[in-house]
Amino acid sequence: MGKQRVYELAKDLQMTSREVMRLMQVLNIPVKTHMSTLTEEQIDKIKKHLEKLQRKDTGTPKVSPAKEKKPAKRERAETKADKRHPGNGKFKQKPGIKRDTPTADHRKWKKEKWEEFEDDQEVYTRKVKGKKTKQKKKFAKPEEPAERVQTAIKKIEIGETVVVQDLAQKMGKKVSEVIKQLMNLGVLATINQEIDAETATLVAAEFGIEVKVKDTKPVTELEDIPDDPELLKERPPVVTVMGHVDHGKTSLLDAIRQTNVTATEAGGITQHIGAYQVDVDGKKITFLDTPGHEAFTAMRARGAQITDIAVLVVAADDGVMPQTVEAINHAKAANVPIIVAINKIDKPNANPERVKQELTEHGLIPEEWGGDTICVNVSALKREGIDNLLEMILLVAEMAELKANPDRPARGVVIEAELDKGRGPVATMLVQKGTLKVGDYLVAGLTHGRVRAMMDHRGQRIKKAGPSVPVEVLGMSDVPEPGDIFQVVEDEKLARQIAENRKAEKREEELHKTARASLDELMKQMKDAQAKELNIIIKADVHGSVEALRQALEQVGTEEVRINIIHGGVGAITETDVMLAAASNAIIIGFNVRPDANARKAAEKEKIDVRLYRVIYEVIDDIKAAMSGLLEPEIKEVFLGRAEVRATFKVPKVGVVAGCYVTEGRVTNNANVRIIRDGVVVHEGKVASLRRFKDDVREVSQGYECGMGIERFNDIKEGDVIEAYTFEKVERQL
Numbered sequence: 001m002g003k004q005r006v007y008e009l010a011k012d013l014q015m016t017s018r019e020v021m022r023l024m025q026v027l028n029i030p031v032k033t034h035m036s037t038l039t040e041e042q043i044d045k046i047k048k049h050l051e052k053l054q055r056k057d058t059g060t061p062k063v064s065p066a067k068e069k070k071p072a073k074r075e076r077a078e079t080k081a082d083k084r085h086p087g088n089g090k091f092k093q094k095p096g097i098k099r100d101t102p103t104a105d106h107r108k109w110k111k112e113k114w115e116e117f118e119d120d121q122e123v124y125t126r127k128v129k130g131k132k133t134k135q136k137k138k139f140a141k142p143e144e145p146a147e148r149v150q151t152a153i154k155k156i157e158i159g160e161t162v163v164v165q166d167l168a169q170k171m172g173k174k175v176s177e178v179i180k181q182l183m184n185l186g187v188l189a190t191i192n193q194e195i196d197a198e199t200a201t202l203v204a205a206e207f208g209i210e211v212k213v214k215d216t217k218p219v220t221e222l223e224d225i226p227d228d229p230e231l232l233k234e235r236p237p238v239v240t241v242m243g244h245v246d247h248g249k250t251s252l253l254d255a256i257r258q259t260n261v262t263a264t265e266a267g268g269i270t271q272h273i274g275a276y277q278v279d280v281d282g283k284k285i286t287f288l289d290t291p292g293h294e295a296f297t298a299m300r301a302r303g304a305q306i307t308d309i310a311v312l313v314v315a316a317d318d319g320v321m322p323q324t325v326e327a328i329n330h331a332k333a334a335n336v337p338i339i340v341a342i343n344k345i346d347k348p349n350a351n352p353e354r355v356k357q358e359l360t361e362h363g364l365i366p367e368e369w370g371g372d373t374i375c376v377n378v379s380a381l382k383r384e385g386i387d388n389l390l391e392m393i394l395l396v397a398e399m400a401e402l403k404a405n406p407d408r409p410a411r412g413v414v415i416e417a418e419l420d421k422g423r424g425p426v427a428t429m430l431v432q433k434g435t436l437k438v439g440d441y442l443v444a445g446l447t448h449g450r451v452r453a454m455m456d457h458r459g460q461r462i463k464k465a466g467p468s469v470p471v472e473v474l475g476m477s478d479v480p481e482p483g484d485i486f487q488v489v490e491d492e493k494l495a496r497q498i499a500e501n502r503k504a505e506k507r508e509e510e511l512h513k514t515a516r517a518s519l520d521e522l523m524k525q526m527k528d529a530q531a532k533e534l535n536i537i538i539k540a541d542v543h544g545s546v547e548a549l550r551q552a553l554e555q556v557g558t559e560e561v562r563i564n565i566i567h568g569g570v571g572a573i574t575e576t577d578v579m580l581a582a583a584s585n586a587i588i589i590g591f592n593v594r595p596d597a598n599a600r601k602a603a604e605k606e607k608i609d610v611r612l613y614r615v616i617y618e619v620i621d622d623i624k625a626a627m628s629g630l631l632e633p634e635i636k637e638v639f640l641g642r643a644e645v646r647a648t649f650k651v652p653k654v655g656v657v658a659g660c661y662v663t664e665g666r667v668t669n670n671a672n673v674r675i676i677r678d679g680v681v682v683h684e685g686k687v688a689s690l691r692r693f694k695d696d697v698r699e700v701s702q703g704y705e706c707g708m709g710i711e712r713f714n715d716i717k718e719g720d721v722i723e724a725y726t727f728e729k730v731e732r733q734l
């Protein structure tokens with residue numbers, strides 16, 4: 001037996017070349033065409049395989065004459081078993097008749113079998129192993145033919161590039177075959193080389209395989225895989241201290257830190273980071289060191305909910321004040337339990353009972369009065385009541401069953417970050433789940449990096465940090481922003497890629513800014529998601545207006561859409577209000593008040609709908625209209641600029657003219673204006689005259705002085721702010 005070409009062998013075996021080629025494929029003999037030459041060894045392998053098949057066919061070397069054994073086609077088709085089991089008991093084999101060479105009938109049967117397989121368009125690999133009876137069955141049943149079933153692959157999916165080896169594997173081909181095909185296409189590639197999707201598609205087509213190129217949208221979000229509840233372990237609570245100005249937030253944080261610091265450590269605190277941990281009888285509590293609800297809500301607006309418990313500081317000599325109320329509302333909006341620390345009880349005029357009374361007016365009913373708000377009397381100054389407060393924090397934490405899985409790649413939040421001249425970007429991070437280790441690769445917002453070194457709140461180097469542990473991290477590529485979520489990823493490449501993708505996405509977003517919480521948008525969201533609550537923040541000039549609006553709006557609410565006034569307060573709309581709106585997906589209603597400059601900028605950035613009114617029924621009408629989805633095409637106000645009144649002059653026949661300095665944007669001679677005094681609108685009207693050095697001008701830009709007269713308004717005063725605006729028609733979005 002010498003070398004033979006495929007078609008010659010096929011002839012010898014009374015098979016078609018195609019059949020032989022298929023068989024060779026099964027036997028992993030590389031074939032190109034039916035003209036390919038086969039080595040003796042290969043021929044031998046094929047023949048042996050055929051023999052095995054025949055033996056399997058009959059189930060035993062002793063076979064009956066093929067004619068008897070092989071049933072007529074019609075007969076075979078009669079039952080499934082018959083069809084698939086030509087060698088089963090039904091066609092008893094006559095003992096003693098050896099079947100060494102294939103008979104013509106057998107060949108015919110085999111051919112039919114192949115055709116059946118081909119019809120199925122599947123290639124089966126049969127390995128002869130195990131018991132004979134088993135083999136027999138297996139061969140007899142093409143649906144489950146053998147231990148190793150290799151289905152002919154018709155379609156594969158790849159990314160924009162694919163490594164040669166992976167492509168071969170996906171196609172179920174040998175790498176050498178793939179490389180050969182690549183060479184035919186004029187591409188020289190090694191096993192580990194990446195080829196593009198186009199080339200891969202051409203190669204695959206040579207094998208009759210279709211390629212689908214996966215939609216490779218750049219990865220920007222990392223899925224936060226939920227943890228198996230079994231793996232969760234108790235973690236320390238994370239606490240934020242809130243309260244009115246000067247009620248003692250900072251003093252309390254200091255008092256807590258110091259009651260817990262041992263004498264030796266006291267001098268050793270070199271590093272001060274945005275959070276610290278204290279140890280209370282073996283249990284830890286993490287305190288965020290940036291007091292105030294502003295920071296708390298700003299973080300939340302960025303999607304980072306890190307606080308488990310809010311400690312509300314109320315000075316016993318001062319009682320509930322506007323920012324106390326704000327803090328309460330911010331904590332409530334975030335669904336964070338509140339513990340009240342009634343501070344300054346050392347003061348002679350301290351009146352804790354009055355504080356409790358006032359708290360009830362804001363929905364916080366002290367425990368001793370039958371409610372569920374824990375109130376603790378403390379003196380931050382005299383370090384009194386601190387232990388009790390800490391104990392209560394642990395109690396609330398226990399009730400909340402705070403848990404996290406420490407054994408996973410870390411994920412958490414950036415608390416603060418800065419660029420240090422010597423050390424590069426330095427970020428304080430709070431680990432929320434998993435354990436952050438030195439050497440970990442991570443992404444945080446738009447930045448990425450590798451943990452070069454970690455310091456705990458005492459400034460001591462540590463190698464790892466588990467859930468609720470605040471750490472200072474060195475090694476970020478850039479300065480992340482407070483509130484950025486950080487996540488550990490497997491390698492640097494991925495970390496960098498995600499950060500880059502996010503940057504690109506952000507640039508894209510900036511180009512297509514859409515309102516996040518415009519009233520229209522919120523209503524649309526409600527419609528889509530069947531959401532049932534419209535969150536509103538009310539700011540007004542006087543307390544009476546806040547209450548009047550609150551009541552009126554709450555009545556507007558229907559069963560389908562509940563109106564939720566998450567905060568109401570007196571005074572200008574501040575950045576904090578905007579942050580609360582951003583964090584709670586709320587709109588802001590300003591009644592006779594305006595946003596201050598920071599608030600306006602923040603609202604623009606956060607895309608918060610700030611709606612300003614001077615008449616109550618207009619507020620109600622708008623909300624009603626929005627709720628019923630009938631918002632009329634809107635005339636939208638467009639901010640032009642702001643000017644400060646620096647002096648006033650009486651001009652005969654004209655009236656009072658304000659000497660102004662344009663602090664922002666521009667003012668035009670036909671603009672509408674609002675005169676704002678201490679955050680409150682005192683007049684609305686139009687510009688009557690606009691002059692620079694005695695010349696009438698059309699507009700004056702930021703940084704320039706001008707004289708401005710206001711139509712029918714002479715009560716302008718030094719220090720007033722003039723806000724200029726025009727109107728623009730906006731199509732209704734619903």
Ligand SMILES: Nc1nc2c(ncn2[C@@H]2O[C@H](COP(=O)(O)OP(=O)(O)OP(=O)(O)O)[C@@H](O)[C@H]2O)c(=O)[nH]1
Binds near residue numbers: 247249250344346381
């Ligand atoms: N008598 C007395 N004074 C206190 C106590 N706690 C704080 N103070 C004083 O109250 C003032 C304000 O305290 P801070 O801790 O700065 O208050 P804060 O709430 O952090 O203030 P802001 O950061 O401005 O919002 C300081 O003069 C403190 O010394 C206390 O328990 N008793």
